[in-house]
Amino acid sequence: MIALVFAGLVAVLMACATYLLLQRHPVRMVIGLGLFTHAVNLLIFGTGVSERGLPPIIVDKASFAGDISQYVDPLPQALILTAIVISFGIVAFLIALLHRRNSLEAVESCTDRVDDPFAMEPAHALEGVEEDYEWLEDVVLMNEINNSKGSR
Amino acid sequence: MLTPFLVLLALTGPALWLLRVHRWQHAGWLAAVTPAVVTGWLLAQLGPAAQGSFVTEQRVWSEAFGLALDLRLDGLGLFFGLIVAGMGTAIAVYAGYYFEKSARLGYFYALLFLFMTSMLGLVSADNLLALFVFWEGTSITSYLLISFKLTDKNALEGARRALVVTGMGALAMLGSFVLLGQMAGTYSISGLLALPAATLTQHALFTPMLVLVLLGAFTKSAQFPFHFWLPGAMAAPTPASAYLHSATMVKAGVYLLARLHPAFAESPLWFWALLVVGGLTMLVGAVIALRHYDLKAILAYATVSQLGVLVMLLAFNTKVAVTAAVVGILAHALYKGPLFMVAGIVDHATGTRDIRKLAGLARSLPLVGAAAILAGISMAGIIPTFGFVAKELLLENFFALIEAGHSQLGWAGLVAVVITGALFVAYSLILLWEAFLRRNSPLKQATVHHAPSTAFVLPVLALTVVGALIPFFFSSIEGALFGSAGSAILGAALEPHLALWHGWTPIFLTSLLAIGLGAVIFTQRERIRKLFTKAPEFKGQAVFDGAVDALYSLARWSTRTVQGSSFPTQIGVPLMAAAGFVGYALSRDFIADLRVDWDAIPTFYEVVLPLLAVVAALAIARAQSRLSAIISLGLVGSVVMLIYVFFSAPDLALTQFLVEVLTLVLLVLVFYRIPYHAYPKQPKHRSFKYLLISCAVGVWGFGMALLAAGKPLAQTISSYFSLNATAAHGGNIVNVILVDFRGFDTLGEISVMVVAALGGYALLRSSRMRPLAPKKKRKERRNA
Numbered sequence: 001m002i003a004l005v006f007a008g009l010v011a012v013l014m015a016c017a018t019y020l021l022l023q024r025h026p027v028r029m030v031i032g033l034g035l036f037t038h039a040v041n042l043l044i045f046g047t048g049v050s051e052r053g054l055p056p057i058i059v060d061k062a063s064f065a066g067d068i069s070q071y072v073d074p075l076p077q078a079l080i081l082t083a084i085v086i087s088f089g090i091v092a093f094l095i096a097l098l099h100r101r102n103s104l105e106a107v108e109s110c111t112d113r114v115d116d117p118f119a120m121e122p123a124h125a126l127e128g129v130e131e132d133y134e135w136l137e138d139v140v141l142m143n144e145i146n147n148s149k150g151s152r
Numbered sequence: 153m154l155t156p157f158l159v160l161l162a163l164t165g166p167a168l169w170l171l172r173v174h175r176w177q178h179a180g181w182l183a184a185v186t187p188a189v190v191t192g193w194l195l196a197q198l199g200p201a202a203q204g205s206f207v208t209e210q211r212v213w214s215e216a217f218g219l220a221l222d223l224r225l226d227g228l229g230l231f232f233g234l235i236v237a238g239m240g241t242a243i244a245v246y247a248g249y250y251f252e253k254s255a256r257l258g259y260f261y262a263l264l265f266l267f268m269t270s271m272l273g274l275v276s277a278d279n280l281l282a283l284f285v286f287w288e289g290t291s292i293t294s295y296l297l298i299s300f301k302l303t304d305k306n307a308l309e310g311a312r313r314a315l316v317v318t319g320m321g322a323l324a325m326l327g328s329f330v331l332l333g334q335m336a337g338t339y340s341i342s343g344l345l346a347l348p349a350a351t352l353t354q355h356a357l358f359t360p361m362l363v364l365v366l367l368g369a370f371t372k373s374a375q376f377p378f379h380f381w382l383p384g385a386m387a388a389p390t391p392a393s394a395y396l397h398s399a400t401m402v403k404a405g406v407y408l409l410a411r412l413h414p415a416f417a418e419s420p421l422w423f424w425a426l427l428v429v430g431g432l433t434m435l436v437g438a439v440i441a442l443r444h445y446d447l448k449a450i451l452a453y454a455t456v457s458q459l460g461v462l463v464m465l466l467a468f469n470t471k472v473a474v475t476a477a478v479v480g481i482l483a484h485a486l487y488k489g490p491l492f493m494v495a496g497i498v499d500h501a502t503g504t505r506d507i508r509k510l511a512g513l514a515r516s517l518p519l520v521g522a523a524a525i526l527a528g529i530s531m532a533g534i535i536p537t538f539g540f541v542a543k544e545l546l547l548e549n550f551f552a553l554i555e556a557g558h559s560q561l562g563w564a565g566l567v568a569v570v571i572t573g574a575l576f577v578a579y580s581l582i583l584l585w586e587a588f589l590r591r592n593s594p595l596k597q598a599t600v601h602h603a604p605s606t607a608f609v610l611p612v613l614a615l616t617v618v619g620a621l622i623p624f625f626f627s628s629i630e631g632a633l634f635g636s637a638g639s640a641i642l643g644a645a646l647e648p649h650l651a652l653w654h655g656w657t658p659i660f661l662t663s664l665l666a667i668g669l670g671a672v673i674f675t676q677r678e679r680i681r682k683l684f685t686k687a688p689e690f691k692g693q694a695v696f697d698g699a700v701d702a703l704y705s706l707a708r709w710s711t712r713t714v715q716g717s718s719f720p721t722q723i724g725v726p727l728m729a730a731a732g733f734v735g736y737a738l739s740r741d742f743i744a745d746l747r748v749d750w751d752a753i754p755t756f757y758e759v760v761l762p763l764l765a766v767v768a769a770l771a772i773a774r775a776q777s778r779l780s781a782i783i784s785l786g787l788v789g790s791v792v793m794l795i796y797v798f799f800s801a802p803d804l805a806l807t808q809f810l811v812e813v814l815t816l817v818l819l820v821l822v823f824y825r826i827p828y829h830a831y832p833k834q835p836k837h838r839s840f841k842y843l844l845i846s847c848a849v850g851v852w853g854f855g856m857a858l859l860a861a862g863k864p865l866a867q868t869i870s871s872y873f874s875l876n877a878t879a880a881h882g883g884n885i886v887n888v889i890l891v892d893f894r895g896f897d898t899l900g901e902i903s904v905m906v907v908a909a910l911g912g913y914a915l916l917r918s919s920r921m922r923p924l925a926p927k928k929k930r931k932e933r934r935n936a
Contacts, residue, residue: 002754003861009762010857013788015850016769018727022720022842024834027778027823029719031785034815035769038792039853045799046861055800056885061878068874071885072800075870078889080804082901088811089908095822096912102826 006046013039026101030094037087041080048073154209154223154276157190158269165265169258173248178607180248183261187240187268194225194234201230202632208278224278224342227636231478232275232400232407234633235485239399240268242611246493247391249608250500260300260389267293271400275407280329280339283408284322287372290401291318297392298385310384313696317371317381325368325408331361345414345643353419362416365408366425373405373459376433380692383452390496393448398455398492399485406462406481414643417469426467431568433460438575442677443684447495447505447587450579451488454531457572458484461546464565466641472552474638475648476545482633483542486619487530491583493612494524498587500608502598507586511593516600519609521588526616532580533573534667536652538619541626543573543666545650547659570666577670582677626650724845731845731852738855748858758798765791782819786812803886 013035020032056074058064164186173179197207211221225233247264251257270289277283292315299311333339335355336347344352352358369375374382385397396402409426416422437457444450458480465477497520498513499505514521530539546569554562586593622629630650638646654660673680714725768787775781789812796805834842873889882888890898 001748001750002758003858004748005754005759005762006861007854007857009765011850011854012766013769014853015846016773018849019773019842019846021723022845024718024720027826028781030819031772031781034785035772035788038788042792042795043853043857043860045796045801045804046857047864049799050861053800055802056874057802058877058883058885061881061883064878066875068871071874073868073870074873074885074889075868077801077804077886078873078894080801081807081886081890082897084804084807084811086901086904088815089905091815092818093908093912093915095818096915099822099825100915 002049003046006042006049010039010043010046013042026098030091030098033094034087034091037083037091041083044076044080044083048076153193154207154225155211155221157193158273161186161190161265161272162269163265165262168261168265172258173261174251174253174255174257178248179257180245180607183248184241184244186265187237187244190272191234191237191241194230194237197225197230198234198632198636201225201227202636207276219281220279221282222278222340223273223276223282225276226342226640227638228407228410228640229275231482231633231637232403233272235403235482236268236271236275236400239395239485239489239615240264242489242493242615243391243395245611246394246496246608247389249605250389250391250496252500256300260297260391263293263296263300264392264395267297267396267401271404274404278341280333280341280344283341284326284329287325287368287404288319288322290396290404291315291322291372294318294385294388294392294396294401297396298388300389300392301387304387306384307387310381310387313693314381314385316700317378317696321368321371321378324364324371328361328364328368331357331364335361341411345412347415349415349418352415358419359421362419362421362425365412365416366422366429369405369408370429370463371405372408373402373463374433374456375405375429375460375463376436376456377692379433379437379456380696382456383449384693386446386448386452390448390492390499393452394489394492394496398451398488402455402459403462403481403485406459406466406477409463409466410477410641413466413469413474413641417643423467423469426463427565430460430462430464430467431565433457434464434572435460435568438572438579440689441579442575442582442673442680443689445507447498447507447583448492450507450583451491451495454576454579455484455488457576458488461569461572465546465549468549468553469642470549470552471638471642471646471648472545473549474642474646475634475650476542476549477641478634478638478648479538479545479650480542482622483530483538483619486615486622487527487537487539490523490527490612490615490619491531493615494520494527497604497608497612501600501602501604503601504598506595506598507583508595509593509598510587511590511597512588513600514588517603519606519613520604523609523612523616524588525584526620528580528584530616530619532577532667532670533663534577535663536623538623540663541623541650541652543576544654544659544663547573547662551659566662570662570669573663573666574669574673577667578673578677581670581674585674623650623652626652720842724842727849728845731848735848735852735855738859742859755798758795761791761794761798778823779820782816782823785819786816789815801886803884 017032017036017039020028020035023029023032051072053072054070056071056077058071164183168179168183173182176182200206207223207225209221209223213219213221243264244261247260248257251260267290270286270293274283274286274290277286295311295315298314299308301307329339332344332352335352335357336344338344355361371378371381382397382402386393388397434457437453437455437460441450441453441457444453462477462480462484465473465480467473495505497517498510501517501520502510502513504510514525526537530537533539533543547566550562550565550569552562553565556562630648634648634650635646638648713721715722765788768784768791772781772784772788775784789808793805793808793812796802796808873893874885876893877883877885877888880888880892882892
């Protein structure tokens with residue numbers, strides 16, 4: 001029964017997260033990613049919820065005699081702990097990226113053809129220490145060449 | 153001695169490049185030293201080889217895979233090796249003058265000598281896989297030589313075509329070699345040929361194997377319908393065309409057929425495939441040659457035709473046919489190579505190869521004219537040249553066929569050969585007359601503005617003179633040169649008796665008939681050319697290009713579909729793949745594991761809290777403002793945290809709480825600074841599609857969660873961690889797992905965090921860009 005509740009929760013979270021990820025809006029994408037992490041963490045957590053028990057902390061180490069049946073499974077918890085931290089790193093980085101993109105373009109713009117939320121044409125927006133971005137020009141030129149080839 | 157020579161050859165080219173030979177006046181002569189030495193050594197092997205003692209060498213590479221560099225120079229290998237090294241000597245000298253202090257001479261030599269090494273290795277390899285490696289070596293060097301002129305689009309496309317066609321053939325051939333190795337139990341060629349022929353021909357896999365072998369040989373030797381790559385390869389510098397694309401590399405296919413001839417010649421498939429394809433190629437090449445005006449194009453199609461002749465001859469398992477093939481190979485190398493070189497000199501001297509702009513070159517370039525005429529009458533097959541002997545043997549083959557009772561086939565072949573012979577005569581005469589002898593050209597005549605030095609013409613003359621002299625010394629060389637090569641092809645002793653003059657035989661009369669017909673065609677050439685301009689042309693090249701383009705479009709289409717330019721498609725495809733395929737596998741194999749444990753009753757809060765999370769998640773999906781979405785996300789996070797609390801995971805709850813707060817702060821901070829920008833609404837059908845994908849992923853997640861909560865599919869190691877936690881001096885088992893048992897994983901996790909932190913810091917801190925530069929300025933700079 002608990003498993004069913006968990007599965008239902010995971011299902012709804014995943015569906016909503018996917019829906020958000022599929023939107024063009026970068027903010028929704030970041031939030032979708034956060035939601036997806038919750039779903040996956042709960043999926044892993046669901047492996048150990050059927051059997052109740054104490055938190056896996058051995059209070060009295062001296063008298064511990066190998067009786068582990070009273071504790072819940074520690075392994076999913078260890079996995080999820082890592083997952084939470086790493087996904088936070090990713091979300092934080094994405095947020096920084098969004099901020100950066102915004103500072104470059106001032107407005108989030110998007111054309112119909114390129115609806116990648118991180119797609120922008122940096123070369124049109126860049127000036128400043130020019131030699132730092134020489135390579136970007138090459139990238140843009142290459143893209144233009146490829147595009148013209150593609151359309152041919 | 154052979155391996156050192158191969159290494160020496162391979163090193164010579166790069167060494168010349170490093171020495172920057174283009175600065176030297178007569179660099180060609182220096183370059184010619186190595187191939188000349190190799191030629192001398194090969195000549196010295198002729199005597200022993202005729203006695204049946206061959207040079208063999210073995211360098212084992214990987215015994216387990218049967219990979220060894222087995223080299224064995226038998227009569228056939230020696231024969232081809234002599235052509236490779238001998239022609240190579242002449243070409244090396246010639247190229248030195250052709251490139252005339254161009255800085256790329258060294259590069260050319262590097263490629264040329266690498267090719268020479270590959271080709272020599274190819275003809276001396278006694279291991280199928282070694283042969284394949286050398287074979288590919290010739291393909292790659294050929295590709296680089298064709299695309300030598302990097303600015304020329306035709307050259308690049310021609311090179312690509314040649315590489316793709318021969319490369320596909322080589323792949324087929326590799327497959328056939330593997331099959332052959334499986335069938336024979338050995339990759340050694342001599343071992344293969346020593347087997348009784350029936351072991352192979354009676355094998356169940358014989359037919360597919362043979363088809364693959366033939367594909368390899370036919371693509372390499374430019375047989376119809378793969379012949380189109382050879383004329384395209386003429387964009388290569390002329391020394392390369394003369395060497396690779398007439399004398400040596402294109403004969404690699406012929407060599408392969410000759411090499412395997414003893415084992416396969418009994419098979420009817422072999423006979424008919426070679427006969428039909430070779431015969432067609434012979435006719436097609438000869439006919440198309442007439443429609444071209446470019447010297448090199450004419451010669452290229454003539455080469456195609458000649459290759460067809462050789463392939464056709466190898467269909468037969470008779471002494472005459474084999475002799476004709478061997479003589480044909482050498483005769484062709486000795487007239488077609490020089491003719492190509494002449495074309496190069498003409499191009500060099502006048503700046504054009506268009507025959508309509510040329511006239512009277514025999515007067516302005518007498519030495520070149522002499523060489524051209526000598527080689528040209530050999531190509532036409534006019535007595536008393538080497539080419540004449542080759543054609544006589546070719547005719548003799550079909551007369552022998554008629555005598556042997558296959559009169560229909562014999563007559564058909566005879567007619568085809570006479571027509572081809574007549575066309576050979578015709579375009580030889582056209583070449584000689586129009587370029588060298590006539591007084592006026594139809595188009596504005598090109599003048600000789602850059603006369604070649606005598607040394608430039610010398611290698612051409614040397615080759616033609618050798619070709620012209622050979623027929624007069626048949627009695628002294630026929631056994632050593634043609635006899636031992638022919639024996640290797642036939643698989644039985646062959647003692648050819650060649651002569652220039654056989655008397656007024658029917659063969660000679662037929663030969664005269666061909667020459668007469670050729671003369672008629674020559675006189676009617678303008679009319680034929682006019683006809684050609686109206687006739688449709690078979691464009692193998694267009695078909696090939698179409699196929700390549702179609703492949704590219706397919707790749708583009710599949711990339712767009714699977715990967716896409718937009719993020720939704722990029723993420724949608726893998727998610728659907730997960731939901732679809734994994735879902736299918738789950739429902740098929742694990743359906744019994746998707747059990748619900750009805751006994752574990754949740755408490756009231758454990759039902760209400762998930763419900764809250766569900767509502768919050770749906771609210772995010774429908775949220776109109778960013779702030780409400782962020783708040784709802786926080787709500788979901790809090791519920792998850794509480795779930796961790798209820799199910800005895802205090803560490804998780806703590807971490808989740810901290811992370812949740814941090815995320816919330818970050819999101820609010822950043823989005824507060826980003827002005828809101830409304831996105832255009834998705835079209836209805838796309839929204840619907842995304843909704844479907846989302847639902848599929850949700851269902852998949854449901855299944856996965858149920859599966860995860862069910863019975864463990866494999867043994868768990870949790871108890872090990874729990875039991876040994878105290879041994880690691882810890883009470884909190886989760887913490888012990890993280891920092892002790894799986895410490896390196898945590899180190900990895902920390903590294904990820906460090907990278908993310910550094911990346912984020914760099915993104916936020918580097919403010920050396922100002923937004924929205926004027927576009928105009930950039931354009932100016934790009935144009936400048």
